[in-house]
Amino acid sequence: MLELDQLVMDFSGFKAVNGCTFRVEEGSITGLIGPNGAGKTTLFNLIAGALQPTSGTIRFLGEDVTPLASHQLFHKGLVRTFQIPHEFHKLTALENLMMVPPAQPGESLLSNWFSWGRVKSTEVDVEKKAYETLEFLELTHIAHQRAGNLSGGQKKLLELGRTMMTSAKLVLLDEPAAGVNRTLLRKLESKIELLNKERGYTFILIEHDMEMIEKLCDPVVCMAEGKVLIQGDFQTVRSNPQVLEAYLGETTGDAA
Numbered sequence: 001m002l003e004l005d006q007l008v009m010d011f012s013g014f015k016a017v018n019g020c021t022f023r024v025e026e027g028s029i030t031g032l033i034g035p036n037g038a039g040k041t042t043l044f045n046l047i048a049g050a051l052q053p054t055s056g057t058i059r060f061l062g063e064d065v066t067p068l069a070s071h072q073l074f075h076k077g078l079v080r081t082f083q084i085p086h087e088f089h090k091l092t093a094l095e096n097l098m099m100v101p102p103a104q105p106g107e108s109l110l111s112n113w114f115s116w117g118r119v120k121s122t123e124v125d126v127e128k129k130a131y132e133t134l135e136f137l138e139l140t141h142i143a144h145q146r147a148g149n150l151s152g153g154q155k156k157l158l159e160l161g162r163t164m165m166t167s168a169k170l171v172l173l174d175e176p177a178a179g180v181n182r183t184l185l186r187k188l189e190s191k192i193e194l195l196n197k198e199r200g201y202t203f204i205l206i207e208h209d210m211e212m213i214e215k216l217c218d219p220v221v222c223m224a225e226g227k228v229l230i231q232g233d234f235q236t237v238r239s240n241p242q243v244l245e246a247y248l249g250e251t252t253g254d255a256a
């Protein structure tokens with residue numbers, strides 16, 4: 001589904017991503033792990049079109065998408081969430097979800113003027129979908145709360161909800177478990193699993209929570225210093241001496 005070939009991201013001489021090559025199979029939940037500063041988020045920024053790679057190529061569903069920008073990839077079904085949630089904090093949870101679908105007819109002044117009926121019916125559809133999404137995430141009780149007042153975990157669930165408002169095929173999740181309490185964490189895991197198994201979403205999941213990686217991900221790709229160290233099943237990656245060394249070399253050591 002996704003093929004990365006020798007991707008490099010050079011920030012004025014510092015290569016945050018330094019020759020990354022791997023594939024993501026359709027239907028998988030591919031884990032992306034590695035110590036702090038390994039280049040995982042930068043790699044997501046490249047895949048999602050937020051950054052242009054210095055060199056290398058990205059193929060998505062057989063097409064070279066290297067030069068495409070985020071909104072173009074979004075329309076092709078490649079969607080990402082952020083390590084720090086990007087909610088509109090003054091809008092309610094429901095409104096946040098309703099903001100997501102691109103190219104709503106209501107966005108254009110002309111179509112507002114000429115086809116009010118169509119705009120209204122799309123709005124009703126979007127609201128229905130937003131409610132269904134909140135139901136799926138068991139968040140209906142916070143539908144009308146301002147997103148800025150939600151807990152860290154609820155914001156993370158809402159981020160996942162935003163991807164469900166689109167026709168996503170490949171979803172990039174950047175540390176969905178960070179700051180989420182244990183109860184919400186289990187819920188988040190089961191929702192990701194459901195979306196994968198029942199709705200056919202493919203995921204790439206960056207996470208420092210190794211329990212979550214073990215539970216959900218196969219294969220697991222481990223990055224260090226901008227490169228892929230190893231790819232394989234969780235146990236193979238976990239017991240690899242280079243992986244252990246990469247984690248021991250960092251100060252937090254939260255995943256070793």
Ligand SMILES: Nc1ncnc2c1ncn2[C@@H]1O[C@H](COP(=O)(O)OP(=O)(O)OP(=O)(O)O)[C@@H](O)[C@H]1O
Pocket residue numbers: 011014016034035036037038039040041042043083
């Ligand atoms: N825009 C930028 N300009 C310069 N350096 C950057 C930029 N973005 C990231 N970096 C550097 O690139 C390296 C990789 O950062 P990145 O955020 O991709 O790591 P990460 O693997 O996501 O880490 P973490 O697990 O802490 O989130 C870091 O040393 C970071 O400081």
Ligand SMILES: [Mg+2]
Pocket residue numbers: 040041042083
């Ligand atoms: Mg990161």
